[in-house]
Amino acid sequence: MDERKIVLQVKDLQTTFFTDSGEIPAVDHIDFHLKEGEILGIVGESGCGKSVTSLSIMGLVPKPPGKVVGGEILFEDKDLLAMNEKQMRRIRGNDIAMIFQEPMTSLNPLFSIGNQMTEAVRIHEKGWSKKKAEGKAVEMLKLVGLPRAKEMMRDYPHQLSGGMRQRVMIAMALVCDPKVLIADEPTTALDVTIQAQILKLMRELNTRLNTAVLLITHDLGVVAETCERVIVMYAGQIIEEASVKMIFEDPQHPYTKGLIQSVPDMRYKKERLYSIPGSVPKPGSIQQGCRFAARCEFAFDRCLTEDPELYETSAVHQTRCFLYDREGVEQHDNKALIES
């Protein structure tokens, strides 16, 4: 099947925040992998742990209060969690780069674009002359489709529009030709027409440079247009994983189903939107059983007492729901209900 090499493997990752009001498991036993040149999406609503997952990979979880308490993050067979800060710094930017939601807060307002771009180059390419680094920086700015790249080197972040700033961030992230790019809500702060430009750019760069992308977003539309594979997160857990095609064609977890139905579709008018009752459980409110059970219309007794695992429903599809447990409740009444 897919014979691309796995570049990033997350195994049983647990990141917990230790607060005055108790321990909050923001990321709770997560497993996934990212293949070479792949675009993998992580979707979920606020507080589901998608951003903490990405920060854990980068070793950027604010600590205290946060701490990665368990698991492994393997990048080309090296465990990132076992590395010290110095080794980690070599990985960041060089091998794994990250872009954030709000480019204005990620760029330093006091330094010119050129200054910040060449700094990124020279930190990782020791021994490069200033001129050589500048050349590389201009080349990168051109690569991300910025017109008048040369002049832009002298501009300051506030002189650029939101879309241009995000392009600069992408250029900066790709300057060292990383194998993995983590994009945390890269287009959320942008207008739709600019979002379309940035998404197109990311797809192009992905094919051209073969950079694997981990795209974190709350927008199912963005996922459908950009990703190959998707992970859906809820309350710190992966609740469904599938190819993009399958997740929209045959969403299995009741939460995923609900989420997809909640989005107003531009192509036709729905009389009334589906809505998932209630709201996300407060992080840390430890409960027994499936975390979605309280909001799930298909929940039955087992959901309230046992913790479901990820059940494989096909080669490209996994779901954390008892309705898909082959040995358990295959014939449960709710199964027929959910399939209708």
Place this chain on the structure above:
Amino acid sequence: MTTKPLLKVEGLKKYFPIKKGILGRTVGYVKAVDDVSFYVNEGETLGIVGESGCGKSTTGRMLMRLLEPTEGKVEFDGKDLTSLSTEEMRKTRRDIQMVFQDPYASLNPRHTIEKILEEPLIVHGLDNSKERKKKVREFLEIVGLSAYHAKRYPHQFSGGQRQRIGIARALMTNPKLIIADEPVSALDVSIQSQVLNLMQDLQKEFNLTYIFIAHDLGVVRHISDRVGVMYLGKMVEMADSEQLYLKALHPYTQALLSAVPVPDPDFKKEQILLEGDIPNPANPPSGCTFHTRCPHKMEICTKVTPRLTEHDSGHSVACHLYSEQVDNDIKQLEGSI
């Protein structure tokens, strides 16, 4: 549905002066809203969409006179709001209420929900204390919260619940028109659909008229009967929501629609990618303000500003592609073939 316009806006303008130097001389204007006209019928929902800086929020604020219009008329229920005195306007606001985007910023954190919801009634001198408290509880239930929430503070609620409180506050004075400025954009998808459904239910129950300002085209299409599209301070297209989405006329609307990501990987659409960014509103392009990004730019577009004119019944567009001159040209062309 009745077809009586509840609100009629004509030639609404808002120019913000740009001041420079120690004397604070005005060196130019930002034309945030530039000659916008529309109407809203009783009981319907008018959606206003556009990207950041297009003037949609400024328009909303001017309708309530939270911002004074530079020029233009706002006729509400037969009265011209722009000519009312401050005191008369204050009284009229009983009938026009607003729901804001950020439910975190629009509720006073030091007040209990009861106090927040009671305030509009006190301001307008309605009911006595006992009746007010009763009404607060009643409206909490109506928006899907519980009466016991009245004694709590805003921080004890989630984003979706706060937006419900914001909606309850708008309903307290029994208004005719509610202006909702990005009411669901700060909310998660699953909560967003709850709030949209609530707004639709309330509209039926209280015969409300909505002006729904948002940047999300899917949401606007869902809730609106008619939609107006704004670009750089101007209304560029206005139509029935169905019409607009099926047959957008203005190149900007077409591009905007095609840019929205559709949650369906099999859906193949023709994406019209716009070049560049929205121009600076302090120095807008001449002629049609969209011509710098328009894929169908003609010579006339750089010189003459197109007016919003009716193309089909109920479907207006401000674009030279649809002006009669061009129509005639096309007809001539077709005739010669």
